[in-house]
Amino acid sequence: MENKIDFDRIERRAAVRKRTFQTVDYVLLTLWALLVLFPFYWMVLTSIKSYGSYNAEYIPKFYTVAPTLQNYADAFTTVPLGRYFLNTIIYTLVTTGLMMIVIIPAAFAFARLDFPGRQLAFTLFLSLMMIPNELVIITNFVTITNLGLRNTYTGLILPSVTSVFYIYLLKENFEQIPDELYRAAQVDGTTDLKYLLRVMLPISKPTLVTIAILKIIECWNSYVWPRLITDDQNYFLVSNGIQEIRENGFGRENIPAMMAAVVVISVPLIVLFLIFHKKVMAGVSRGGTKG
Amino acid sequence: MKKRSMKGWLYLLPAILFLGCFMVYPLIDVLIYSFEEGYNSASQTYYGIGLYNYRYVLHDPYFLQALRNTFILVIITVPLSTGIALLISLGLHAIKPLRNLYQTIYFLPYVTNTLAVGLVFMILFKKTAYSDGLVNLLLQWFGGSSVDFIDGPYWAKMFVLCFYTIWVVMPFKVLILTSALASVNPEYYSAAKMDATSKSRVFFKITLPMISPMIFYLVITGFIGAFKAYSDAVALFGTDLNAAGMNTIVGYVYDMLYGNSGGYPSFASAAALILFAIVLTITCVNLLISKKHVHY
Amino acid sequence: MKVVLQHLTKRFPSRTKKGDDVIAVNDFNFEIPSGKLIGLLGPSGCGKSTTLNLICGLEAPTEGSILFGEDDVTRLPPENRGVGLVFQNYALYPHLTVLDNILFPLQNLKGADKLTKPQMMEKAMQAAKLVQIDELLERKPSELSGGQQQRVAIARALVKMPRVLLLDEPLSNLDARLRLQTREEIRRIQQETGITTIFVTHDQDEAMSISDMIVVMKAGVMQQIGQPQDVYDDPINLFVATFLGTPPINVFDGCVKGGMLYVGEDPVMAVGGVADQQVSVGIRPEGFNLDPQGTFRSNLVRVEVMGRDTSVVSTHPASRNPFVRSIIRADNQVDRTKKTVCFSLMPNKVFLFDAQTDARIPFTWEAQK
Numbered sequence: 030m031e032n033k034i035d036f037d038r039i040e041r042r043a044a045v046r047k048r049t050f051q052t053v054d055y056v057l058l059t060l061w062a063l064l065v066l067f068p069f070y071w072m073v074l075t076s077i078k079s080y081g082s083y084n085a086e087y088i089p090k091f092y093t094v095a096p097t098l099q100n101y102a103d104a105f106t107t108v109p110l111g112r113y114f115l116n117t118i119i120y121t122l123v124t125t126g127l128m129m130i131v132i133i134p135a136a137f138a139f140a141r142l143d144f145p146g147r148q149l150a151f152t153l154f155l156s157l158m159m160i161p162n163e164l165v166i167i168t169n170f171v172t173i174t175n176l177g178l179r180n181t182y183t184g185l186i187l188p189s190v191t192s193v194f195y196i197y198l199l200k201e202n203f204e205q206i207p208d209e210l211y212r213a214a215q216v217d218g219t220t221d222l223k224y225l226l227r228v229m230l231p232i233s234k235p236t237l238v239t240i241a242i243l244k245i246i247e248c249w250n251s252y253v254w255p256r257l258i259t260d261d262q263n264y265f266l267v268s269n270g271i272q273e274i275r276e277n278g279f280g281r282e283n284i285p286a287m288m289a290a291v292v293v294i295s296v297p298l299i300v301l302f303l304i305f306h307k308k309v310m311a312g313v314s315r316g317g318t319k320g
Numbered sequence: 321m322k323k324r325s326m327k328g329w330l331y332l333l334p335a336i337l338f339l340g341c342f343m344v345y346p347l348i349d350v351l352i353y354s355f356e357e358g359y360n361s362a363s364q365t366y367y368g369i370g371l372y373n374y375r376y377v378l379h380d381p382y383f384l385q386a387l388r389n390t391f392i393l394v395i396i397t398v399p400l401s402t403g404i405a406l407l408i409s410l411g412l413h414a415i416k417p418l419r420n421l422y423q424t425i426y427f428l429p430y431v432t433n434t435l436a437v438g439l440v441f442m443i444l445f446k447k448t449a450y451s452d453g454l455v456n457l458l459l460q461w462f463g464g465s466s467v468d469f470i471d472g473p474y475w476a477k478m479f480v481l482c483f484y485t486i487w488v489v490m491p492f493k494v495l496i497l498t499s500a501l502a503s504v505n506p507e508y509y510s511a512a513k514m515d516a517t518s519k520s521r522v523f524f525k526i527t528l529p530m531i532s533p534m535i536f537y538l539v540i541t542g543f544i545g546a547f548k549a550y551s552d553a554v555a556l557f558g559t560d561l562n563a564a565g566m567n568t569i570v571g572y573v574y575d576m577l578y579g580n581s582g583g584y585p586s587f588a589s590a591a592a593l594i595l596f597a598i599v600l601t602i603t604c605v606n607l608l609i610s611k612k613h614v615h616y
Numbered sequence: 617m618k619v620v621l622q623h624l625t626k627r628f629p630s631r632t633k634k635g636d637d638v639i640a641v642n643d644f645n646f647e648i649p650s651g652k653l654i655g656l657l658g659p660s661g662c663g664k665s666t667t668l669n670l671i672c673g674l675e676a677p678t679e680g681s682i683l684f685g686e687d688d689v690t691r692l693p694p695e696n697r698g699v700g701l702v703f704q705n706y707a708l709y710p711h712l713t714v715l716d717n718i719l720f721p722l723q724n725l726k727g728a729d730k731l732t733k734p735q736m737m738e739k740a741m742q743a744a745k746l747v748q749i750d751e752l753l754e755r756k757p758s759e760l761s762g763g764q765q766q767r768v769a770i771a772r773a774l775v776k777m778p779r780v781l782l783l784d785e786p787l788s789n790l791d792a793r794l795r796l797q798t799r800e801e802i803r804r805i806q807q808e809t810g811i812t813t814i815f816v817t818h819d820q821d822e823a824m825s826i827s828d829m830i831v832v833m834k835a836g837v838m839q840q841i842g843q844p845q846d847v848y849d850d851p852i853n854l855f856v857a858t859f860l861g862t863p864p865i866n867v868f869d870g871c872v873k874g875g876m877l878y879v880g881e882d883p884v885m886a887v888g889g890v891a892d893q894q895v896s897v898g899i900r901p902e903g904f905n906l907d908p909q910g911t912f913r914s915n916l917v918r919v920e921v922m923g924r925d926t927s928v929v930s931t932h933p934a935s936r937n938p939f940v941r942s943i944i945r946a947d948n949q950v951d952r953t954k955k956t957v958c959f960s961l962m963p964n965k966v967f968l969f970d971a972q973t974d975a976r977i978p979f980t981w982e983a984q985k
Binding site: 039050051055059060061062064065066069071072075131132133135137138139142143144145148150154157160161162163164165166167168169170171172186187188190191192196203221245247250252253256257266267269270271275276284287288291294295298299300302303306309310313314 | 326327328329331332334335338339341342343344345346347349350407408411412413414419424425426427429431432433435436437439440441443444452460481484487490492495496499540544548550551554558559563570573575577578585588589592593595596599605
């Protein structure tokens with residue numbers, strides 16, 4: 030009997046300790062979650078406050094009594110936000126599409142085909158991964174300028190097409206497809222190209238989707254390159270477009286409209302992320318661990 | 321069989337073209353540029369070969385300020401962000417329900433445009449004629465005095481930059497660390513339990529060594545990324561970083577290329593190569609340290 | 617330290633709304649005498665690993681109690697029970713050397729039990745010498761072979777002088793040659809230390825060869841407990857009879873009518889004290905004697921030479937297995953030209969089981985003249 034009582038007390042104390050620890054844990058995690066979410070909330074909130082009421086607030090309010098969509102209208106009419114959007118969509122889709130066309134054969138070559146110098150080529154490719162973008166951007170800038178491709182889609186797209194990192198990721202994925210499938214296809218007389226298109230691509234679809242989404246995120250958010258080579262507003266993307274609005278557009282005075290623009294820019298990717306979040310997080314973590 | 325062997329190169333061709341054009345050629349080109357002295361981009365002529373560009377850059381006060389800003393940013397954000405990420409990951413690891421929800425929320429900053437969100441941070445922290453801004457409001461509630469974090473004293477600006485940078489890099493770090501924690505074989509924890517190991521001992525002697533490769537990876541990439549900081553600063557302070565005194569090394573490089581000073585690719589190249597050298601050195605130092613402390 | 621399990625039950629709630637709960641361990645009652653080596657034997661999924669987890673405390677029972685000696689340890693957490701557990705995959709800390717792995721449990725001792733560094737080293741060295749890995753103390757686990765890793769795991773479990781030592785499938789990760797060697801090692805270590813040891817396996821060979829007692833389990837229910845030879849010679853039901861023994865026992869459909877056992881249609885021997893009924897008949901391979909006047913007739917398929925013995929492979933219409941195997945001494949000559957082969961049966965190698973319940977039906981017989 031003596032023993033039994035001890036146990037009960039020990040177990041109860043342990044349960045209490047566990048529960049307090051968990052509560053503290055949840056509190057801290059929720060705190061960070063709020064910290065992450067708050068800027069988004071503020072973004073949306075500000076965007077629906079009318080211009081007058083926003084500027085009248087000496088102490089910023091956490092709510093608004095008269096929400097309005099006027100800012101969104103302003104965002105699209107007073108500055109060419111729609112144009113920026115369009116440019117970004119074109120840029121993103123074309124670059125991602127081109128990238129897929131370039132990296133799929135390359136990853137296939139490294140993963141499946143045997144050719145002289147393959148190991149050397151792969152090592153060289155890998156070493157390219159170490160080159161920081163900031164270095165190459167200088168020459169690319171000069172090159173594109175000299176080719177007269179500033180302020181064109183071509184100039185925006187071409188240097189951004191390929192990245193060794195995605196070739197590496199895809200190659201790893203291709204390598205996981207067992208050799209036997211390839212040999213069976215060979216016995217059936219399938220050409221390499223057909224094998225690639227009919228067998229490997231369908232099997233690798235999840236990874237391909239992940240890579241595409243990651244590239245889309247990268248393109249949508251890219252700032253430096255567009256900023257460098259475009260000074261014609263018609264060719265701005267959303268990121269340098271936002272900078273333009275901030276400095277020369279209504280940015281200085283019309284904060285709510287700015288926020289409306291910001292919301293509009295952020296929404297597509299957030300929606301994309303919410304749909305594909307599992308894939309995106311898995312892809313990033315895989316890419317990170319491979320590094 | 322011989323026929324097949326060359327086909328591989330054919331498949332590689334598009335990649336080789338793009339990479340060669342936009343990666344390999346630029347690399348060599350930049351090296352050359354940096355040694356061409358007195359380069360004039362209009363006439364595309366130069367005086368001679370030498371270290372003039374490097375000397376100019378290293379004496380340029382704008383560069384030195386950018387250097388200082390970048391170093392401060394690196395020293396503050398890398399340890400802090402890695403440490404906080406570790407705490408958050410441990411916290412996530414300890415709970416089961418809602419874990420996915422939290423992880424998804426935490427990852428949001430990764431998919432957003434840093435320029436866009438930076439603007440939100442700017443208006444939260446900035447003191448204008450109309451209003452002190454939300455952050456200052458909070459400060460005053462706690463009894464402090466308001467500060468303009470965007471246009472005010474240097475330390476305030478540095479604070480916001482560090483804060484925003486940490487906010488932005490967290491998703492990636494938390495993700496990597498949570499998957500590292502999840503990959504530790506639970507049998508080790510069972511074995512430690514059998515041996516009556518205290519919680520802190522389990523953490524320091526088992527958990528930490530097992531995830532040390534990942535922590536280390538985050539430190540290295542954290543350093544490299546922090547040295548390349550630029551967009552975050554622009555998001556907060558605007559394109560003219562020199563005016564705000566918050567320029568970074570990368571910002572200096574781009575200024576040299578494009579900004580108000582006009583096209584000086586030589587200086588830009590020299591600055592970029594200096595940056596590359598710094599990053600390389602730090603990475604090597606980190607690798608050497610890892611040999612001692614990291615368990616694979 | 618004797619180990620007593622009383623009404624030990626572990627129920628896992630079912631995952632689906634409709635399914636039943638899974639009862640992994642069902643009302644176990646047995647007592648393991650102190651200082652013995654016990655084998656928990658059974659097919660995969662029979663609950664033996666769960667039983668081990670209950671004994672060591674990593675899982676809590678739904679009902680019942682566990683006693684070490686006179687102490688009820690049922691609600692004690694594992695670290696306070698004084699058990700050592702050797703995991704199936706060893707669970708050696710990969711970043712620590714062998715010596716550090718062995719020292720690890722000692723470094724956790726607190727308060728009155730706390731040891732000084734030299735004391736810890738001494739205990740660690742003792743454990744290392746016992747399992748004979750004292751040459752490898754500076755290596756990391758990844759640099760050791762499977763057998764060596766296992767010895768380190770055993771040393772780590774023993775170093776804190778546990779009351780009970782538990783091993784989870786200790787031999788399944790080793791290759792065949794190493795298995796023989798290692799099971800002798802386990803036997804030797806157990807006898808030198810005298811610690812009550814329980815190990816879990818699905819290989820009846822292993823269990824039979826080194827255990828003082830074996831416990832046969834099936835689907836969470838204990839079938840039989842006893843000394844290996846006794847369980848082999850006196851199985852309590854059809855499952856135990858078929859599980860033990862290599863090659864496995866031959867099972868036939870048969871019946872008893874008027875004191876005579878019929879295998880299929882053939883009367884093969886007289887059995888006393890059994891009512892008329894359908895039965896399952898089990899005949900051990902070594903229970904056949906070549907006898908031209910023998911009552912048991914089967915159709916010869918082939919004769920396999922094994923050196924010391926000969927294995928006669930035949931078929932019989934009432935056999936439940938595709939082939940009937942009989943082991944006879946090699947100096948017997950089998951007439952391979954004949955289609956049928958005749959045996960007489962050794963009554964002590966014949967077992968009768970109820971056709972429905974599989975329970976053993978004992979019978980008497982007259983001694984052979």
